Amino acid sequence: PDAAALAGASARNAQLTKPPASLGRLEELAIWYAGWRSEARPAMRAPLVCLFAGNHGVAARGVSAFPPEVTAQMVGNFEAGGAAINQLAGAFGARLSVTPLSLESPTADFTQGPAMSEAEVVEAFATGWAAVDPAADLLVTGEMGIGNTTAAAALSAALFGGGGEAWVGRGTGVDDAGLARKREVVDAGLAAHAGALDDPLEVLRRLGGRELAAMAGAILAARHHRIPVILDGFICCASAAVLAKAAPGALEHCVAGHSGAEAAHARLLEALGLTALLDLELRLGEGSGAALAIGVLKGALACHSGMATFAEAGVSAG
Amino acid sequence: PDAAALAGASARNAQLTKPPASLGRLEELAIWYAGWRSEARPAMRAPLVCLFAGNHGVAARGVSAFPPEVTAQMVGNFEAGGAAINQLAGAFGARLSVTPLSLESPTADFTQGPAMSEAEVVEAFATGWAAVDPAADLLVTGEMGIGNTTAAAALSAALFGGGGEAWVGRGTGVDDAGLARKREVVDAGLAAHAGALDDPLEVLRRLGGRELAAMAGAILAARHHRIPVILDGFICCASAAVLAKAAPGALEHCVAGHSGAEAAHARLLEALGLTALLDLELRLGEGSGAALAIGVLKGALACHSGMATFAEAGVSAG
Numbered sequence: 001p002d003a004a005a006l007a008g009a010s011a012r013n014a015q016l017t018k019p020p021a022s023l024g025r026l027e028e029l030a031i032w033y034a035g036w037r038s039e040a041r042p043a044m045r046a047p048l049v050c051l052f053a054g055n056h057g058v059a060a061r062g063v064s065a066f067p068p069e070v071t072a073q074m075v076g077n078f079e080a081g082g083a084a085i086n087q088l089a090g091a092f093g094a095r096l097s098v099t100p101l102s103l104e105s106p107t108a109d110f111t112q113g114p115a116m117s118e119a120e121v122v123e124a125f126a127t128g129w130a131a132v133d134p135a136a137d138l139l140v141t142g143e144m145g146i147g148n149t150t151a152a153a154a155l156s157a158a159l160f161g162g163g164g165e166a167w168v169g170r171g172t173g174v175d176d177a178g179l180a181r182k183r184e185v186v187d188a189g190l191a192a193h194a195g196a197l198d199d200p201l202e203v204l205r206r207l208g209g210r211e212l213a214a215m216a217g218a219i220l221a222a223r224h225h226r227i228p229v230i231l232d233g234f235i236c237c238a239s240a241a242v243l244a245k246a247a248p249g250a251l252e253h254c255v256a257g258h259s260g261a262e263a264a265h266a267r268l269l270e271a272l273g274l275t276a277l278l279d280l281e282l283r284l285g286e287g288s289g290a291a292l293a294i295g296v297l298k299g300a301l302a303c304h305s306g307m308a309t310f311a312e313a314g315v316s317a318g
Numbered sequence: 319p320d321a322a323a324l325a326g327a328s329a330r331n332a333q334l335t336k337p338p339a340s341l342g343r344l345e346e347l348a349i350w351y352a353g354w355r356s357e358a359r360p361a362m363r364a365p366l367v368c369l370f371a372g373n374h375g376v377a378a379r380g381v382s383a384f385p386p387e388v389t390a391q392m393v394g395n396f397e398a399g400g401a402a403i404n405q406l407a408g409a410f411g412a413r414l415s416v417t418p419l420s421l422e423s424p425t426a427d428f429t430q431g432p433a434m435s436e437a438e439v440v441e442a443f444a445t446g447w448a449a450v451d452p453a454a455d456l457l458v459t460g461e462m463g464i465g466n467t468t469a470a471a472a473l474s475a476a477l478f479g480g481g482g483e484a485w486v487g488r489g490t491g492v493d494d495a496g497l498a499r500k501r502e503v504v505d506a507g508l509a510a511h512a513g514a515l516d517d518p519l520e521v522l523r524r525l526g527g528r529e530l531a532a533m534a535g536a537i538l539a540a541r542h543h544r545i546p547v548i549l550d551g552f553i554c555c556a557s558a559a560v561l562a563k564a565a566p567g568a569l570e571h572c573v574a575g576h577s578g579a580e581a582a583h584a585r586l587l588e589a590l591g592l593t594a595l596l597d598l599e600l601r602l603g604e605g606s607g608a609a610l611a612i613g614v615l616k617g618a619l620a621c622h623s624g625m626a627t628f629a630e631a632g633v634s635a636g
Contacts, residue, residue: 017400024579025599026598026600067634073631073633084621086625087624090620172340283337292613292614296598299613302408303402307400307402308401316387
């Protein structure tokens with residue numbers, strides 16, 4: 001972040017017509033945004049939601065309450081404007097881009113071998129990078145992919161330790177038997193790749209998926225373009241965790257939009273040292289929780305950049 | 319609420335293109351709003367923030383970090399558009415009405431006698447009621463009044479038990495000595511009116527203030543007009559608590575917008591059986607936390623009323 005903009009934003013914040021720190025986390029949020037945008041009194045004009053969809057070999061193992069064809073059907077729904085993320089992006093003035101990633105070729109079942117080849121993971125990562133418009137001034141990454149909480153759980157377990165028991169939840173709503181299968185699949189994946197999980201990017205290739213790689217690419221592109229990021233749910237954060245493990249500080253341009261109903265999400269946020277802005281028991285993905293948090297950021301920036309100072313308003317500063 | 323609209327909204331919610339309950343609290347919020355607006359697929363077009371300002375006799379006892387003249391100065395700031403609530407109302411498309419209540423005549427010091435006469439409390443209550451435009455489709459009540467966390471603490475203690483120790487915090491930022499004074503003032507107020515605190519409206523008259531009475535009037539007017547309400551911070555909730563104590567169920571048309579940094583706010587929400595939508599460590603008042611929560615409601619309604627159903631989108635329902 002830009003030290004001068006951070007200092008300017010902090011100085012401005014101290015002069016606004018409110019008791020010190022009375023806007024709580026809105027204050028730190030505005031200052032954080034100012035630092036990344038190199039502007040002490042910033043406005044947000046072009047928020048962007050990049051949504052990536054992928055299919056997963058492990059879906060064939062009965063780890064989801066929904067059949068794999070739902071991924072493509074939901075892409076159609078995103079393109080037609082009918083999904084939750086369309087409404088939330090619209091409500092907060094964000095542009096939505098939708099990128100399906102080779103849906104007709106699911107990743108390989110990671111209990112049998114790496115989910116992706118090197119070429120595949122690089123292509124997905126690069127597609128994610130390219131999806132980020134450098135003119136955007138906020139990024140939300142979202143995902144859709146039947147089976148992808150299983151991939152996110154395997155990825156989290158490989159990065160932070162613990163097995164299926166620690167990182168697997170019901171996702172979009174599997175029953176008890178499905179939950180047991182998910183845990184077994186994650187443990188089988190960890191066992192199959194044991195000894196090859198030291199490099200976070202290799203973990204992404206072996207246990208992740210195309211939409212997870214794309215989100216990691218998009219989040220890194222945002223860093224390159226100095227675009228602040230609001231992270232979404234468990235799957236988005238698992239992608240981000242790959243970057244955090246690969247390079248300390250890699251997520252300094254990110255805030256956690258929400259803490260979802262999937263228990264592993266809270267665990268992952270803690271491992272990443274992030275405190276979510278919202279906790280509304282969402283467990284949808286699509287970038288929905290992060291899109292909702294755009295509203296919080298919008299409010300924070302409106303206050304920071306729009307309020308009068310004590311001097312301007314002729315109010316006694318106490 | 320309207321049973322047919324509630325049933326229609328619940329039925330619609332179950333058909334939307336998302337896993338059941340995956341939008342968490344957004345779903346209950348949209349259904350709650352639908353019930354009060356008698357519309358299964360509602361839109362919010364006219365949110366209103368009613369801001370009331372009052373002055374307090376107890377301010378002379380050194381219970382605030384700010385001098386009492388700040389109340390009038392901040393009213394000027396609200397009218398000029400320079401305060402936090404102006405920016406937040408603007409960010410979420412809400413109209414802001416500002417009502418100063420006899421600022422030149424502070425309430426009486428409640429350690430010496432009732433804060434207000436019967437005529438005064440009734441006038442303030444009626445002013446609050448009249449401030450609510452029946453054409454609004456959402457109400458946020460906010461307040462400004464140097465010394466009013468002390469009044470809210472006294473009110474809460476009288477309604478729910480416990481003394482200054484339990485209900486007094488630092489408000490907008492008093493130091494340790496100020497905190498001790500606030501607690502003494504609250505305890506002195508409770509002692510001075512002991513035996514006359516059974517009737518919640520009498521508690522409001524004796525220990526409250528004009529802006530607290532006005533908020534209670536506005537919240538009740540909203541119930542009359544079937545306008546859903548988002549409650550703000552500690553002081554707003556103390557006003558609402560008067561209604562809840564006077565008539566069980568009186569706050570069914572209300573949700574708690576946020577849980578503030580003032581510890582007594584969380585305690586009060588618990589006593590009222592409310593779970594806040596946001597927890598961002600705000601402690602400003604003005605309706606700021608509730609205004610921020612308008613964004614959450616906006617997102618909830620956008621999803622509920624804008625999403626496609628499984629049938630419309632041709633998505634397999636799992």
